[in-house]
Amino acid sequence: KEDAKAAAKAALKPSVNVGGRFFLDSAVFSQNQQSVDQVGDAENAIKLRTCWVELKGNVLENTQYRLWFDLSSQVSLLDVYLDFGELPYIQNFRIGHFFEPFSMQQLTPNKYLTFMERSSPFLLGRDLGVMAHSDNADANWTYGIGLFVSEQSNKPPFYQSDEDSSAITGRFTYLPWYDEASDGRGLIHFGVGYSWRHLGDKKLRFRNRPDSALAPFIVDTGNFAATAYNLAGLEAAYAYGSFIMQSEYHYVSADTVDFGAESFDHYYIQASYVLTGENRPYNRRSGSFSNRIVPYENFFRVRTADGCIGRGRGAWEIAYRYAHDNLTSDNIFGGRDYRHLVSLNWYLSPFTRAMFEYDFSQTNDPVASHGDLHVFQMRMQFDF
Amino acid sequence: KEDAKAAAKAALKPSVNVGGRFFLDSAVFSQNQQSVDQVGDAENAIKLRTCWVELKGNVLENTQYRLWFDLSSQVSLLDVYLDFGELPYIQNFRIGHFFEPFSMQQLTPNKYLTFMERSSPFLLGRDLGVMAHSDNADANWTYGIGLFVSEQSNKPPFYQSDEDSSAITGRFTYLPWYDEASDGRGLIHFGVGYSWRHLGDKKLRFRNRPDSALAPFIVDTGNFAATAYNLAGLEAAYAYGSFIMQSEYHYVSADTVDFGAESFDHYYIQASYVLTGENRPYNRRSGSFSNRIVPYENFFRVRTADGCIGRGRGAWEIAYRYAHDNLTSDNIFGGRDYRHLVSLNWYLSPFTRAMFEYDFSQTNDPVASHGDLHVFQMRMQFDF
């Protein structure tokens, strides 16, 4: 009887999967004098960019949880949520701390991004909130809509104020073409996103780095007073075999206290090709290319029985992205940048990736025109 | 031979269970002017109250360990101990960082508490020390007695001083009635606790919030000089099926530097009833209601084959607590409060709970009388 009770209890017990990821970055910079005037001296750097521990699992088949945290610079909480599935009408309901549903780039996990960093200065990141969303492996559409609160940045996830600092954010994606026979090696993706955001502390700021977490900010509005802002996004992507093309446009209209409505925008367009023939699978649950590239042959170099050296080459990918930030509006002068990013990615195994990037950015702001910043950077990435 | 050695080594290896818990709290406050004068403006808040990662296991059958830490606000260490069992005379011996053996309320893990927060301002929390204690699943009594050191609060678990800051703490509980046939659905519990505490830094302070971690402190003695204090507690509880009634009384006598002996006290009485018929089992090892409510039917809502919506309702519990703090003594005027707390708990599964609470507290202190503070709060709780 005791055994039967223990067995019943064990069957109920939530599953626990332990995982993690870490990225080691190094970067070397080169600038012209205008860039030094604009952003100061960009010093070469090496850093453990990301060091995540990830706990996740299922409870009673229809509920999933995550408890993820980052240790790369003190401790910060990432995904911490409960997700109830198989609900009628809405499909899934999520509560906790997680990504707001906006932008294909944002919703692609960092370990699956084609480039080392995301490009947009308007990404929303993780916030406390609730969200209804789809989670359907076989559909040609996804949706997500949620209510969030902007956290106090000095001690997230926490917000305390009688001022309203809430946001409503939604995203809808659609696949007009998806090649089922090849498990999605060919597809066309469209998406729209929107967020309406009230600012409890009436402070707003946008800024961005040149595609490198170790670089200084090259465009920056500084803090300005605003009561709310709207954020809209458009997405399009096309995949054909090993080739992927993807683009997004983000538009912000802020209700400033001093100047009325001011607007900013960003777009990027990128293309990537896996030289060794593999493809990055599309994830129909999340409406993004959120899956591993699994090399046909993993990297290895070993002595073989006959004394020679046996080799596996892994997978190799080349990619290019052009991005533009416009943080200068009628009365706020955050600057404009134009960025070219070239990347070579080497997948040693499905879990190990070495990345080599060269980024050229040109910035125009009130300090100087044609500030040129060159970044050469590398990453060793691993997840488990 | 290599295999045999590896197997022998694996058999010795400590087991490791990974678990965790997180609680997401939100609270809305309402105050009268007297309360604002007393404690300032209580601002609405939302917070990840608790975010624990828990490692635990066994070594060689007779020793258990725990390494628990909280990530909700930077990192803090919780239970970190070794517990040697099956010892003659004393049963168990524990060394490390853990709860001092005082108060049924304290020794009930937060995930099993009937309410969102404990009520007493005198709880001792975790400290570095050693403890002898019983751990007997079939006995009608428990005991625990230990020697502890009060930590430096700014960097626990750590104490460095030539001044003595030690404490002796003990607790004894007894069950005059325990219905074995129903596995304890009926029982009567009595307990006593005592702690003698030396203050190395000669500073003492008691304070309390109105049953909500997001609320301000409503009673507070401020720091006062004292060399030592005594803490005594009485416990009583009665369970009959789904109904539980529980009460404690805590009394403090402090040896102050300026005024001689000063005394403070606290009591609470609470009742809870599980509407859906389940019961919260008593844990005879720890002498407290430290077990899950396991719903007869877990919550779910799904489309059934015939197109209707199938439902499971989970378990529902209602509860009420009355609590009183008296932090005003002859010469120290920390205030008095009277608190009514009503709670509705929804157990979606054994591991998932939604809590809805309303708290009314009235505070009298030197600043004002009849400071009324209303709290409406919710929690989403999960553990794995």
Next chain:
Amino acid sequence: KEDAKAAAKAALKPSVNVGGRFFLDSAVFSQNQQSVDQVGDAENAIKLRTCWVELKGNVLENTQYRLWFDLSSQVSLLDVYLDFGELPYIQNFRIGHFFEPFSMQQLTPNKYLTFMERSSPFLLGRDLGVMAHSDNADANWTYGIGLFVSEQSNKPPFYQSDEDSSAITGRFTYLPWYDEASDGRGLIHFGVGYSWRHLGDKKLRFRNRPDSALAPFIVDTGNFAATAYNLAGLEAAYAYGSFIMQSEYHYVSADTVDFGAESFDHYYIQASYVLTGENRPYNRRSGSFSNRIVPYENFFRVRTADGCIGRGRGAWEIAYRYAHDNLTSDNIFGGRDYRHLVSLNWYLSPFTRAMFEYDFSQTNDPVASHGDLHVFQMRMQFDF
């Protein structure tokens, strides 16, 4: 088909082992007046010295990873690396954050050290870098050579500066005698190590405590300006059954800005004997005594069937170390110390150890001669 794909995916998945360790230390100090003048009052202390969580595993048979972090005082990252094995010529290649290959004492994990703390003020600790190294369980030699960057100590693992702060570090060990028949119960070990270190911030400091993490620093050069330094080390060890003798000599030559070359050194010699007959196995992969003492009989005390008390005694080890730091050079007066350390170690199980140490140190520095500091310290150690 879905099942086959899932199985193939699972086979590729990196393994994850969760472990950890925690050490609880307490220390009592006694000083003469000269020592008080030199280092101030050494106050008695109790501390959770070490509280590590350890994730590690394998990917695709030839790659290992570690993600270890310490929670004893906020969070700090320990080993975070990828190690590629079975490579031709170099054997292994490691990238990330890990111990530089210098000193047998440093490369012995703290859980396997004979004493509570390492003795040398010149140990390099963990740094960001890459390393080629051997990993051969059956060879009579090891090597390691790597390129590292010295981190910014306030937020490791991170370095950002255009100044060069790199280091080249290497170590080679050799076993002229290794008794294969007894799995290394008899052996002779020799080793050499060398590191050349550029100082980007031109600051250097060496200091040391008297074999206790809770004690103050007794020798300390203070910060002085230097552009680079060389570190050289010699190692010798002899094991015969339960007896081990081990010694190292460390020599530093610093290129100071103000005085030209200045040199410092350290040596220790230690002997240990396991009274109960076990031995601490040598690890041929790492060239150090990095293995558990596995007691012939674990510690236990239980009631036996006939009412008596059954006992297991565990393993008992005694050890002595003499160490000397010379941090006084021609123009820098950091002091000289002479330290005697006696230790009694009780291994309750392969994973549990109680340590009892007495340390006597005598320090001569510009403040005073013959500063005597006595340390009585204990540790409860556990790893899983």
